Amino acid sequence: MTALETRHLVKRFGGFTATHDVSLSIRKGARHALIGPNGAGKTTLINLFTGVFAPTSGQILLDGEDITALPAHARVARGLSRTFQINQLFGDFTTLESMMLAIGERKGHGRRFWRPLAADRDVAEEAVSTLERFRLADVMSCETKSLPYGKQRLLEIALAIAAQPKVLLLDEPAAGVPEEEREEVLAMVRALPADVTVVLIEHDMDLVFSFADRISVLAAGALFAEGTVEEIARDPQVKAIYLGEDA
Amino acid sequence: MSHQMEALALLNAKRRWRVWEIALWLVAIAAIFLLPSQLLILTEIVILALFAVSLDLILGYAGIVSLGHTAFFGLGAYAAGILARDYVTEPVTGLLFAGLVSGLFGLATSFLVLRGSDLTRLMTTFGVAMLLAEVGNQAAWLTGGADGLSGMSMGPILGLFEFDLWGRTGYVYCLVVLIALTYIARRIVNSPFGLSLMAIKRNPRRAAMLGISPKRRIVVVYAISAAYAGMAGALLAQTTNFVSPDVLAFHRSADVLLVLVIGGAGYLYGGIFGAIIFTLLRDWLSVATPQYWMFWIGLILVAIVMIGRERLTGWPALLAARLKGKTEEAAK
Numbered sequence: 001m002t003a004l005e006t007r008h009l010v011k012r013f014g015g016f017t018a019t020h021d022v023s024l025s026i027r028k029g030a031r032h033a034l035i036g037p038n039g040a041g042k043t044t045l046i047n048l049f050t051g052v053f054a055p056t057s058g059q060i061l062l063d064g065e066d067i068t069a070l071p072a073h074a075r076v077a078r079g080l081s082r083t084f085q086i087n088q089l090f091g092d093f094t095t096l097e098s099m100m101l102a103i104g105e106r107k108g109h110g111r112r113f114w115r116p117l118a119a120d121r122d123v124a125e126e127a128v129s130t131l132e133r134f135r136l137a138d139v140m141s142c143e144t145k146s147l148p149y150g151k152q153r154l155l156e157i158a159l160a161i162a163a164q165p166k167v168l169l170l171d172e173p174a175a176g177v178p179e180e181e182r183e184e185v186l187a188m189v190r191a192l193p194a195d196v197t198v199v200l201i202e203h204d205m206d207l208v209f210s211f212a213d214r215i216s217v218l219a220a221g222a223l224f225a226e227g228t229v230e231e232i233a234r235d236p237q238v239k240a241i242y243l244g245e246d247a
Numbered sequence: 248m249s250h251q252m253e254a255l256a257l258l259n260a261k262r263r264w265r266v267w268e269i270a271l272w273l274v275a276i277a278a279i280f281l282l283p284s285q286l287l288i289l290t291e292i293v294i295l296a297l298f299a300v301s302l303d304l305i306l307g308y309a310g311i312v313s314l315g316h317t318a319f320f321g322l323g324a325y326a327a328g329i330l331a332r333d334y335v336t337e338p339v340t341g342l343l344f345a346g347l348v349s350g351l352f353g354l355a356t357s358f359l360v361l362r363g364s365d366l367t368r369l370m371t372t373f374g375v376a377m378l379l380a381e382v383g384n385q386a387a388w389l390t391g392g393a394d395g396l397s398g399m400s401m402g403p404i405l406g407l408f409e410f411d412l413w414g415r416t417g418y419v420y421c422l423v424v425l426i427a428l429t430y431i432a433r434r435i436v437n438s439p440f441g442l443s444l445m446a447i448k449r450n451p452r453r454a455a456m457l458g459i460s461p462k463r464r465i466v467v468v469y470a471i472s473a474a475y476a477g478m479a480g481a482l483l484a485q486t487t488n489f490v491s492p493d494v495l496a497f498h499r500s501a502d503v504l505l506v507l508v509i510g511g512a513g514y515l516y517g518g519i520f521g522a523i524i525f526t527l528l529r530d531w532l533s534v535a536t537p538q539y540w541m542f543w544i545g546l547i548l549v550a551i552v553m554i555g556r557e558r559l560t561g562w563p564a565l566l567a568a569r570l571k572g573k574t575e576e577a578a579k
Contacts, residue, residue: 082456089453096258118261228545
């Protein structure tokens with residue numbers, strides 16, 4: 001079964017082709033890594049998946065359904081969630097408020113304008129248990145902008161998970177995290193539920209090889225190679241364009 | 248304390264009524280008896296406060312800047328005035344009618360503030376207010392044109408309370424409306440909907456990635472804000488029995504923005520404190536220096552923006568912190 005699929009996806013910015021005819025198929029429950037050198041179009045691809053940009057041509061399918069024309073928020077409702085390469089939190093919101101927001105929105109409570117937030121007991125309970133799971137319960141009263149970077153990173157992932165996605169896109173989950181907080185973040189990424197399909201964009205090859213079961217390599221906007229971890233690790237061309245310059 | 252209990256305590260603390268909030272309303276009520284000769288200016292303050300609360304809903308919570316918010320204020324004033332002149336003289340009916348008319352106009356023009364930068368929003372809102380001002384001016388058969396709309400005489404409120412010469416009924420009426428609408432606004436901003444607005448203001452892209460449709464939420468709050476402004480306009484028309492074309496003038500949009508800058512946006516009461524300070528200051532300056540009061544208002548505005556409100560209003564706290572630091576240093 002395919003969780004996420006693209007068909008001949010193209011994105012041009014003026015004369016520049018950021019995504020060039022990408023046809024990709026990601027199976028349900030996969031741990032799929034997208035790698036490629038800087039400027040290969042990895043983040044553009046994520047932005048196309050999530051509806052930040054509209055593709056110039058081509059199709060995107062989630063669970064076999066065409067979502068190409070859907071706006072970003074409608075894709076989230078259908079089970080596509082993401083984290084950002086650079087933390088995108090809500091400044092002076094507390095950790096708890098951020099989590100209440102994410103869970104409340106999933107349940108469609110965001111249209112309730114009369115019931116106080118505090119009266120949403122089921123949302124509060126789920127928010128606390130999710131924060132506990134991500135070891136964030138102790139900082140629930142802190143403003144998110146004042147959290148250590150690793151904690152912010154964990155919250156990013158926790159917020160994405162709170163949407164109960166079928167497919168989770170992780171854009172460099174370990175980027176910028178100081179060494180001593182890194183292991184905590186990675187452990188959390190590894191512990192993501194098995195039924196969630198995870199697409200990982202990453203520069204760190206150790207993380208990719210230890211986490212992914214399939215890898216797609218992007219180069220200059222196009223899909224360059226795809227295969228199992230072993231196949232990609234053995235592929236001499238991949239080594240030449242990517243691993244060679246990195247290792 | 249378990250995490251669950253801590254969470255509930257945190258959430259409840261946010262919406263609890265503060266002592267100063269209750270004190271503010273008690274003072275406003277006490278003014279009916281303590282300041283019977285000042286009720287006209289107090290009414291003016293209450294109306295401006297409601298107008299500023301309306302702007303705070305979009306600016307302070309959803310992050311939508313407007314330089315034409317008086318479009319809704321003026322439309323509400325004309326709607327209430329025309330209704331009273333030609334059809335129904337009962338004020339609460341007029342108030343709700345004005346809210347409805349302005350709210351619908353807000354709904355219809357909300358698409359103008361959905362996309363684009365702050366600058367485009369400033370220009371489109373400004374443009375809408377200008378258009379409306381010209382329509383009001385040209386449609387003299389309906390609005391009285393440049394002479395203003397007159398010839399209305401308000402009936403008793405709910406058929407019970409007659410307006411009096413001293414403005415007492417008028418003040419009580421406006422205050423009740425302000426309290427009721429502030430209460431409703433308070434419910435709105437403390438709800439899940441309110442939280443989503445604040446999220447959209449802080450990071451619209453991220454909010455969308457949590458499944459929030461920023462556009463729909465902005466349309467709703469813009470319409471609510473427009474309805475509030477319309478009701479503020481209705482109060483002005485009803486308490487003065489007159490609608491001047493000045494209700495759609497640019498300076499009103501600028502004034503209400505100034506009020507919010509003085510009082511602070513994003514906590515609802517900024518509009519109320521700002522309206523008190525702005526009106527008293529203007530009143531005092533226009534008596535003290537009739538020729539130059541705009542100069543002083545301008546200077547104060549620049550000072551607030553340059554120095555920062557926190558440092559202006561928070562100086563007791565800063566002073567305390569500094570003193571504490573000094574004594575700690577001395578102790579070493």
